[in-house]
Amino acid sequence: xxxxxxxxxxxxxxxxxxxxxxxxxxxxxxxxxxxxxxxxxxxxxxxxxxxxxxxxxxxxxxxxxxxxxxxxxxxxxxxxxxxxxxxxxxxxxxxxxxxxxxxxxxxxxxxxxxxxxxxxxxxxxxxxxxxxxxxxxxxxxxxxxxxxxxxxxxxxxxxxxxxxxxxxxxxxxxxxxxxxxxxxxxxxxxxxxxxxxxxxxxxxxxxxxxxxxxxxxxxxxxxxxxxxxxxxxxxxxxxxxxxxxxxxxxxxxxxxxxxxxxxxxxxxxxxxxxxxxxxxxxxxxxxxxxxxxxxxxxxxxxxxxxxxxxxx
Numbered sequence: 001x002x003x004x005x006x007x008x009x010x011x012x013x014x015x016x017x018x019x020x021x022x023x024x025x026x027x028x029x030x031x032x033x034x035x036x037x038x039x040x041x042x043x044x045x046x047x048x049x050x051x052x053x054x055x056x057x058x059x060x061x062x063x064x065x066x067x068x069x070x071x072x073x074x075x076x077x078x079x080x081x082x083x084x085x086x087x088x089x090x091x092x093x094x095x096x097x098x099x100x101x102x103x104x105x106x107x108x109x110x111x112x113x114x115x116x117x118x119x120x121x122x123x124x125x126x127x128x129x130x131x132x133x134x135x136x137x138x139x140x141x142x143x144x145x146x147x148x149x150x151x152x153x154x155x156x157x158x159x160x161x162x163x164x165x166x167x168x169x170x171x172x173x174x175x176x177x178x179x180x181x182x183x184x185x186x187x188x189x190x191x192x193x194x195x196x197x198x199x200x201x202x203x204x205x206x207x208x209x210x211x212x213x214x215x216x217x218x219x220x221x222x223x224x225x226x227x228x229x230x231x232x233x234x235x236x237x238x239x240x241x242x243x244x245x246x247x248x249x250x251x252x253x254x255x256x257x258x259x260x261x262x263x264x265x266x267x268x269x270x271x272x273x274x275x276x277x278x279x280x281x282x283x284x285x286x287x288x289x290x291x292x293x294x295x296x297x298x299x300x301x302x303x304x305x306x307x308x309x310x311x312x
Contacts, residue, residue: 031099033092034059038108040145042121055142056115057108058089059153060099066155068104069185069294071162072147074139074169075109076191076274077122079198087114091166093276097283098164101290106150110142110172122168127207130195132215139172144181151183160294164188164286166273167237170229177227178219186293187227188286190273193246196237204239213245220249226256228289230282232269233261260285 036057044050062068073095078084087109089095095105112120121142124135143163151158161183165173170192177187195207206212227250231243238246240261250257262281265272272278 038149053117055108060095060105067157069160070150071105073107074165076167108146130208136175140175162186166190174219178222189229193238217249229259232265232272234264234269237270
C-alpha cells in the first residue's frame, strides 16, 4: 500500500496526525545514532569454556535530557552463512521513526551475525528435529544483554522497557519476555517464529510445527506483560492459521495479547516490517501500544490509530 493510498483510507480526524509521521525521504530526523559494542556473558557448554562476547549494535537517541523509555529492536535471520555475516544495522529507518516518538532505541546483532562475535548461537538444528527451545534460549541471552546495556545508559529509564523484534527477533523477544526480566513492560512481535525453510514454505508448513507450538506455549506459561503481534495476511513464512495457533497459547492463559493481521503487503508479507516505505502503516498501531505500556514518554499525539487490519 502506498503512502498516498494509506492516507486516503484514514478517517479525517487522523489525517493531520498521519501527515506528521516520520517517513522515508523526509528531512533528517532529530535523532542521534551512536555505535555500540555490547558485552554478553556466555556460560560454558560442551567443549566451549565460559567467555564474554561482543555484539555490534547502535543506539538511537532523541534530542533532550530524558530519561527516556527504552525499546530493544531485534533482527530476523537471513538465509545462508554469507548473508548472516554481511548483516548490518538493517532497521535504521524503523529505529529512527520510533526514536522520534521519544524513546531510546538500541539495536544489536546477535552472535554470529554481521560484525558481532561468533559463532552463530541461535541454531535450532535440523528441520526434521528442531530444538527451538535451545535456539530461543541463546537468542534471548543476546537480547537480554542488549536490554541490560540500554538500561545502563544514563539517559534511559531502566524501569520502562519494551522489546520489539521481527521474525527470529520476534521469537527471541517472546522468549526473553517469558523470563520476566526486570523493567520489561511489553512486547511487539512482528512476524515472529522459527523454522520456515524454503522447502517447507513450498508445502505451506514449517519445520516441526508441533515443537514450535510447544515452545511458544512454554513462553506463554510464564509471560506476564502485554503483547502486540503484527503479521501480514500474505506472510508465507508464518501463515495466519499457524499464527492463530501460536496466539491461542497466550489467550488460553488469559494473557493480554492483541493479534493484528495487516493487509497483504507486496509479493511477500514476511517482509512487511523490513520495508521502510511501510513505516506509516504500522507506526500508529505501535505508537498506541507504546503510549499504553510506557505512558508519558511518547511525543506523538495520535491517540486512536486504526491503520492496520483486524484484531483476531
